[in-house]
Amino acid sequence: MPMPLTPLPETLFGRPFSVREALGSGVPRERLRHAGLVRAAHGLRTPTEPATLAQATTALARILTEPWAWSHETAAELCGLPVPHPWQPGDRLSVMRTSAGGPIRRPQVRGRVGLERRATVERLGMPVVNPYTTWCDLAVEVSRDDAVVLGDAIAAWPVSPDDVRLGLTSWVRLEAEVMHRIGAPGSRRVRTAYLAVRGGSRSPMESLARLCFIDAGLPEPELNLDVLDEGRWVATVDFAWPWARVIVEYQGDHHRTNRRQWQHDLQRLALLQDLGWTVILISSADLATAHARQQLVARVERALGLAKR
Structure with missing residues (x-):
C-alpha cells in the first residue's frame, strides 16, 4: 500500500517555490519529486506549468541570485509594449546581471550582462530594466x-x-x-x-502603415489630425495630407465585427467625403506582403496627385 502523500505547508501551497525554501520548511526531498509538482527549472517547483509571462517570470524570480533584472523582450512585454513575438510557454526569458557577475546560465534563460549601466523599474514586484533603456x-x-x-x-x-x-x-x-x-x-x-519614431501612432499597424508611406518616398502624413467643419470638430483621422485633402484610415477587425462601429464608420466616411476629402480605408491585408504594400502606395500616390505619368 503506497505511503500517504505528505501535504505541502500552507505557505507553499498553490504557488511557485524553490527547493531550498521547501526543504527549509520541512518538506521531504521525496515529496519534491512527486508528479503533482512541475519541475519548472533546476531548484524550482510550481503547481502547474507557467502559462503566461507573468507566471513564468514570477516563478523563475524565486531562484535568481541578486542583482538581476528582466531585460530586452521580456522587460518590454512586462512593461506592456507590443513586442513582435509575445512570450509563449517554452520560450526563454531574458535576464540581465552585472558584467562582474556574468550571465545567468540556465536552459530557460537568455543571459545578458551590463546591469550596472542600466536603471530599473518594478513590475509585478520584480526588477525590470526601464523601458527607455530596454528600447535601445x-x-x-x-x-x-x-x-x-x-x-x-x-x-x-x-x-x-x-x-x-x-x-x-x-x-x-x-x-x-x-x-x-x-x-x-x-x-x-x-x-x-x-x-523614424513618431508620437501619435495608436497601434502597431498604424506605425507600419506610416513606415510604408515614408519608405516609398511619399510625403510624411500628419497623424491624428482633427478635421473641422467651420470650426466644428468632425473627426480625428489616422493619416492626413491636408494640402491634398487626402485621408487614410486603418481599419482593425473591430471595425468589421462590431455592427455599431461599422455603422458609425459609414456615417463618418460619408461626412468626410461631403467635406471634400478623399478617404482611403486600409486593413492589415494592405500591409501583409510587398506586393500589397506597393498597391497601397500606388493608391495613395494617385490620390495625392503624385502618380508618375
Whole structure:
C-alpha cells in the first residue's frame, strides 16, 4: 500500500517555490519529486506549468541570485509594449546581471550582462530594466520596423502632470537614452530607428502603415489630425495630407465585427467625403506582403496627385 502523500505547508501551497525554501520548511526531498509538482527549472517547483509571462517570470524570480533584472523582450512585454513575438510557454526569458557577475546560465534563460549601466523599474514586484533603456537594447537586435513600433508605443505613453511641467515627457526620456548610447556598439541602428519614431501612432499597424508611406518616398502624413467643419470638430483621422485633402484610415477587425462601429464608420466616411476629402480605408491585408504594400502606395500616390505619368 503506497505511503500517504505528505501535504505541502500552507505557505507553499498553490504557488511557485524553490527547493531550498521547501526543504527549509520541512518538506521531504521525496515529496519534491512527486508528479503533482512541475519541475519548472533546476531548484524550482510550481503547481502547474507557467502559462503566461507573468507566471513564468514570477516563478523563475524565486531562484535568481541578486542583482538581476528582466531585460530586452521580456522587460518590454512586462512593461506592456507590443513586442513582435509575445512570450509563449517554452520560450526563454531574458535576464540581465552585472558584467562582474556574468550571465545567468540556465536552459530557460537568455543571459545578458551590463546591469550596472542600466536603471530599473518594478513590475509585478520584480526588477525590470526601464523601458527607455530596454528600447535601445532591442533596437540593436530587432528590425527597424519592429523597433519603431515599440518606440511609437513608448512615445505615446501618458505622463504625470508633474512630469509635463518639468518637460519629462516619454519622448524626452527616450531621446535622452538614445543620446546616452552615442558611440556604443549598435548606436547607429538605435539612432536610425529613433529618427523614424513618431508620437501619435495608436497601434502597431498604424506605425507600419506610416513606415510604408515614408519608405516609398511619399510625403510624411500628419497623424491624428482633427478635421473641422467651420470650426466644428468632425473627426480625428489616422493619416492626413491636408494640402491634398487626402485621408487614410486603418481599419482593425473591430471595425468589421462590431455592427455599431461599422455603422458609425459609414456615417463618418460619408461626412468626410461631403467635406471634400478623399478617404482611403486600409486593413492589415494592405500591409501583409510587398506586393500589397506597393498597391497601397500606388493608391495613395494617385490620390495625392503624385502618380508618375
